Amino acid sequence: MRHGTLYAMFSRKIxxxxxxxxxxxxxxxxxxxxxxxxxxxxxxxxxxxxAPPTQKPVQTTTRGSDITFEIEEFDFGTIWDxxxxxxxxxxxxxxxxxxxxxxxxxxxGCTTPVADKTVIQPGESGTITVTFDPRGKQRKQDKKIxxxxxxxxxxxxxxxxxxxxxxxxxxxxxxxMLNEMKMGEPESIEFNIYPSDPNYKIQSITGVGKHGQYVSxxxxxxxxxxxxxxxxxxxxNKPWGAFHSQVLIQGVGKMPDGSDTNHTLTIFANGKTFGKxxxxxxxMSIGTLPPGAAxxxxxxxxxxxxxxxxxxxTSVTQPTVAGMxxxxxxxxxxxxxxxxxxxxxxxxxxxxNAQIVVQTDVPGEEVLSFRAAGVVPxxx
Numbered sequence: 089m090r091h092g093t094l095y096a097m098f099s100r101k102i103x104x105x106x107x108x109x110x111x112x113x114x115x116x117x118x119x120x121x122x123x124x125x126x127x128x129x130x131x132x133x134x135x136x137x138x139a140p141p142t143q144k145p146v147q148t149t150t151r152g153s154d155i156t157f158e159i160e161e162f163d164f165g166t167i168w169d170x171x172x173x174x175x176x177x178x179x180x181x182x183x184x185x186x187x188x189x190x191x192x193x194x195x196x197g198c199t200t201p202v203a204d205k206t207v208i209q210p211g212e213s214g215t216i217t218v219t220f221d222p223r224g225k226q227r228k229q230d231k232k233i234x235x236x237x238x239x240x241x242x243x244x245x246x247x248x249x250x251x252x253x254x255x256x257x258x259x260x261x262x263x264x265m266l267n268e269m270k271m272g273e274p275e276s277i278e279f280n281i282y283p284s285d286p287n288y289k290i291q292s293i294t295g296v297g298k299h300g301q302y303v304s305x306x307x308x309x310x311x312x313x314x315x316x317x318x319x320x321x322x323x324x325n326k327p328w329g330a331f332h333s334q335v336l337i338q339g340v341g342k343m344p345d346g347s348d349t350n351h352t353l354t355i356f357a358n359g360k361t362f363g364k365x366x367x368x369x370x371x372m373s374i375g376t377l378p379p380g381a382a383x384x385x386x387x388x389x390x391x392x393x394x395x396x397x398x399x400x401x402t403s404v405t406q407p408t409v410a411g412m413x414x415x416x417x418x419x420x421x422x423x424x425x426x427x428x429x430x431x432x433x434x435x436x437x438x439x440x441n442a443q444i445v446v447q448t449d450v451p452g453e454e455v456l457s458f459r460a461a462g463v464v465p466x467x468x
Contacts, residue, residue, distance in 0.1 A: 154183035164251040181208040195232040225253045258282040266359030275322040280315035285341035297334040374462025380434035390423035400447040407442035
């Protein structure tokens with residue numbers, strides 16, 4: 089209501105002095121109310137200190153057992169290939185019954201999961217620690233760890249470790265293919281190395297693996313400005329057949345931050361060796377087969393000079409499946425067909441491996457050995 093209207097209503101009955109006092113009081117009351125409202129609004133917009141957030145207990149909402157992870161993926165970013173990394177995955181049983189971790193499966197041998205407990209009560213927490221060994225790896229790496237539990241909701245949970253692996257020593261190729269080698273003759277192959285530390289010092293080079301005793305290696309001199317170079321030598325007395333070796337190069341150097349580091353580089357050197365007797369293949373491939381399948385595979389052996397020879401015996405050693413047989417069949421051209429046959433067990437899954445040993449009457453090549461290899465894929 090405006091002051092003019094109020095004055096018109098009360099001027100006839102209220103004396104003027106008293107009316108003036110009323111107007112003053114009315115005006116003061118409005119001003120006080122307005123000031124109080126502004127003060128309240130200002131107080132409403134002031135920042136009130138907030139206590140730091142605390143971790144709320146995970147509520148148990150699932151009937152039966154259940155596993156809930158705080159994180160399910162960890163990215164290490166860029167890491168060196170000789171430094172193991174560890175990630176911790178906290179989890180809680182968010183169910184109403186006891187949780188049991190029955191097993192943990194890593195996607196490769198470079199990843200190792202360890203649980204601090206495998207029986208977890210409702211509301212109880214635990215951790216799974218995963219260690220990743222990047223040795224031999226390079227570039228982008230994604231590794232999966234599967235956690236199996238008795239949870240009716242999440243019986244399988246996947247954890248992931250991701251990284252980009254940077255080699256401390258770069259090489260053009262870690263997997264070297266030797267030329268077809270001949271028994272009684274030496275063989276060699278060379279490759280370059282590019283250490284992150286140009287002053288990296290090689291302390292030892294060692295041959296390892298199935299035929300590691302037949303290899304040696306050393307760093308050779310190169311022109312100024314050329315990459316450092318390693319030569320692998322294969323001894324003349326290497327055996328007949330498939331050849332598998334590794335060379336370990338161990339040394340010391342500096343990291344970019346100036347700290348000392350030890351580093352081991354593994355190089356693979358594989359090939360095949362023949363003598364007077366040659367073979368159509370140095371590995372007997374069984375192939376990919378279903379459980380319970382029958383197989384019949386053949387390799388032909390012969391003398392390149394055309395001379396006659398005799399196979400005295402064949403045998404199967406170290407088989408991973410039962411019922412594998414080997415036989416030598418003479419052919420009209422003087423060669424032999426080595427036939428491997430059998431029927432896989434109906435329950436077998438995984439690799440199929442064996443050594444096929446052939447005995448001959450050829451001096452220096454009395455025992456020939458083939459690797460038989462195949463696989464039965466695991467069912468999902």
